[in-house]
Amino acid sequence: MATKAEVLDFIRVYADKMAEHRQELTDFDQAIGDGDHGINMSRGFKAVMEKLPTVYEKNIDDILKTVGMTLVSTVGGASGPLYGTAFMKAGAAVKGKEELSDEDIILALDEAVGGIQFRGKAVEGEKTILDSMIPAINAIKASIADGKTMTEALVAAEAAAWDGVEYTKTIIATKGRASYLGERSIGHQDPGATSMAYAFQAIKEVAEK
Ligand code: ADP
Ligand code: MG
Numbered sequence: 001m002a003t004k005a006e007v008l009d010f011i012r013v014y015a016d017k018m019a020e021h022r023q024e025l026t027d028f029d030q031a032i033g034d035g036d037h038g039i040n041m042s043r044g045f046k047a048v049m050e051k052l053p054t055v056y057e058k059n060i061d062d063i064l065k066t067v068g069m070t071l072v073s074t075v076g077g078a079s080g081p082l083y084g085t086a087f088m089k090a091g092a093a094v095k096g097k098e099e100l101s102d103e104d105i106i107l108a109l110d111e112a113v114g115g116i117q118f119r120g121k122a123v124e125g126e127k128t129i130l131d132s133m134i135p136a137i138n139a140i141k142a143s144i145a146d147g148k149t150m151t152e153a154l155v156a157a158e159a160a161a162w163d164g165v166e167y168t169k170t171i172i173a174t175k176g177r178a179s180y181l182g183e184r185s186i187g188h189q190d191p192g193a194t195s196m197a198y199a200f201q202a203i204k205e206v207a208e209k
């Protein structure tokens, strides 16, 4: 279960993480892209934090949709439309909700990943955001099916997300700018998979409070 206050808290915690890890994410992108992923994410979430007070009184779906629209309109890189679509789709999946059941959370995450795949046409194993996101969602589903609590499931999800980030070091990028490097992208950690792992870290931290 997640309350609206927890959803707002997640957005704040994640925005802080994007500011805190700005240089690290940019360094990863410097190695295999154009060196702006941390700049893009921190700029986008700074804009989100400025916009957030205007939707405090709204439902969770409006809050998530506003986050998504703000990211799309403020981030020029691939990550803006991809993360933006994810938040918009997650919002649309929980229309009218004042709080989210475990099923709602899973549905929102499934819709978010569907939005990223629709927009970016990538599958797992292409060294993208999906390589931490899909294993994390699968870990949540497996944990819940095992009778674990959502907080326990989110601990497993974060671990799976970081395993996914490690896996990106071993594979060739076939989507996005890093794909221009071909085999030379091997050995480098994907910036987008990393920023997504921080999203699951943020969700877990909020759940554990
Ligand atoms: P840009 O590449 O436009 O500079 P960013 O640097 O902000 O944008 O984001 C790069 C990240 O976007 C990559 O590390 C990768 O994880 C992700 N990415 C790129 N293309 C796709 C795609 N088609 N599907 C999913 N994620 C993608
Ligand atoms: Mg970049």
Ligand code: MG
Pocket (backbone or CB within 6 Å): 034, 036, 077, 078
């Ligand atoms: Mg760029």
